[in-house]
Amino acid sequence: xxxxxxxxxxxxxxxxxxxxxxxxxxxxxxxxxxxxxxxxxxxxxxxxxxxxxxxxxxxxxxxxxxxxxxxxxxxxxxxxxxxxxxxxxxxxxxxxxxxxxxxxxxxxxxxxxxxxxxxxxxxxxxxxxxxxxxxxxxxxxxxxxxxxxxxxxxxxxxxxxxxxxxxxxxxxxxxxxxxxxxxxxxxxxxxxxxxxxxxxxxxxxxxxxxxxxxxxxxxxxxxxxxxxxxxxxxxxxxxxxxxxxxxxxxxxxxxxxxxxxxxxxxxxxxxxxxxxxxxxxxxxxxxxxxxxxxxxxxxxxxxxxxxxx
Numbered sequence: 031x032x033x034x035x036x037x038x039x040x041x042x043x044x045x046x047x048x049x050x051x052x053x054x055x056x057x058x059x060x061x062x063x064x065x066x067x068x069x070x071x072x073x074x075x076x077x078x079x080x081x082x083x084x085x086x087x088x089x090x091x092x093x094x095x096x097x098x099x100x101x102x103x104x105x106x107x108x109x110x111x112x113x114x115x116x117x118x119x120x121x122x123x124x125x126x127x128x129x130x131x132x133x134x135x136x137x138x139x140x141x142x143x144x145x146x147x148x149x150x151x152x153x154x155x156x157x158x159x160x161x162x163x164x165x166x167x168x169x170x171x172x173x174x175x176x177x178x179x180x181x182x183x184x185x186x187x188x189x190x191x192x193x194x195x196x197x198x199x200x201x202x203x204x205x206x207x208x209x210x211x212x213x214x215x216x217x218x219x220x221x222x223x224x225x226x227x228x229x230x231x232x233x234x235x236x237x238x239x240x241x242x243x244x245x246x247x248x249x250x251x252x253x254x255x256x257x258x259x260x261x262x263x264x265x266x267x268x269x270x271x272x273x274x275x276x277x278x279x280x281x282x283x284x285x286x287x288x289x290x291x292x293x294x295x296x297x298x299x300x301x302x303x304x305x306x307x308x309x310x311x312x313x314x315x316x317x318x319x320x321x322x323x324x325x326x327x328x329x330x331x332x333x334x335x336x337x338x339x
Contacts, residue, residue, distance in 0.1 A: 078267025
């Protein structure tokens with residue numbers, strides 16, 4: 031049986047609390063792990079949006095199954111800390127008024143759309159939904175979204191608002207990341223995405239529609255270069271149907287033409303779950319897409335499987 035650090039309490043997963051850094055530090059020292067070396071296999075753990083609003087039952091956009099995903103990721107970190115050389119955590123980081131927010135749109139009577147409403151380009155053209163912010167861009171956006179990204183605009187509940195409790199990483203997972211940083215003497219990387227109001231930003235690589243001139247409006251080439259340099263990139267997070275899926279799709283599109291590159295990317299299937307939608311089976315759609323990616327070379331595994339090093 032694996033012995034986990036003394037501060038680890040799986041019963042706190044899904045609860046809000048303040049991690050005890052002194053206890054985490056002491057446990058990191060006691061672990062006796064070597065510092066990260068540039069000569070060892072570089073294993074990069076990529077955690078996508080494992081935040082309170084997605085991973086806690088009281089979160090505004092809770093993903094069913096996320097609590098178990100968080101626990102399995104934490105225990106994966108503890109079991110594999112000696113070979114994990116870098117951890118990147120993306121943080122979905124929103125503002126109250128963005129193009130997928132209810133307040134951005136209204137119908138002819140001035141009513142805002144309910145969360146999970148789908149707004150099509152045809153809806154906007156017919157006046158069923160009209161943009162209250164950036165009207166010219168908004169009409170362009172829904173057209174481009176359908177033509178370029180092959181999807182339609184989804185209105186979401188307000189979630190991961192910057193500065194709110196829902197924006198933070200689950201506290202027990204944050205503690206595991208901090209412990210790894212101290213134990214291996216390496217800084218974690220925190221990646222902010224989703225703060226450009228005029229576009230959705232599921233993938234951590236790029237937004238759905240590029241916004242010229244915006245700091246978060248285009249492709250994150252620096253992150254792509256970092257991941258390309260790793261020997262193995264392990265991916266987990268929320269949700270398998272959206273941010274994880276779109277991230278992996280961007281990675282497949284970026285590296286599929288380079289022999290052997292996709293084999294460096296491994297998705298932990300038991301550490302990601304789909305969004306629950308009242309009408310759309312996002313889980314089934316995600317499974318189909320990941321099966322397609324696997325046929326192209328992407329690896330799929332469970333968190334308890336040995337790492338392919």
